[in-house]
Amino acid sequence: MASASAGEARPGGAAPLPWGLLAAVGIDLVIDGMLVGLGATLGSKQGLVLTVALTIEILFLAVSVVAQLLEQGQRRARAAQLAGCLGLLTAVGALAGAVLLGGASRTTLAAVLAFGAAALLYLVVEELLVEAHETDETPLLAAASRDVLRGVHRPVRDRRMTPPPWPPTHAPDYREDLA
Secondary structure, three states: OOOOOOOOOOOOOOOOOOOHHHHHHHHHHHHHHHHHHHHHHOOOOHHHHHHHHHHHHHHHHHHHHHHHHHHOOOOOHHHHHHHHHHHHHHHHHHHHHHHHOOOHHHHHHHHHHHHHHHHHHHHHOOOOOOHOOOOOHHHHHHHHHHHHOOOOOOOOHHHHOOOOOOOOOOOOOOOHHHH
């Protein structure tokens, strides 16, 4: 008896699993978890911020995965189980991030966190741009986008520090290092 290929139904009516989707989501969740573990290593405030932000992202990711699995013929219980198991990969990644980077210097931690944050921002923005071009832009959507960007920019703009005085009042004395 020949085995069913990835696109064919299996005996008994069970739909094949979309392994490519599950692997991609699993890798994403492990990396997200590593960022949470890294943030917790840096401090409780950073860990909390990353945990809250990634929890929201993972919620929407789980809904998307379940919808895709249901669309491909999986039973509801099976789709929910798969999404739950994928969610556990975040905890695995968090533990791995905390263990692997627990003894690293603060500079290394900051560099890894900056790289991870930049990668997440790139992926999110890239995905949003692809989806944004799939729909027609309306004046309401343009106004909402403008208002969101203003809302994000305003707190950052208001927190700007004043530039340092010029000329500097205190210049480091490098002669001590040469002695």
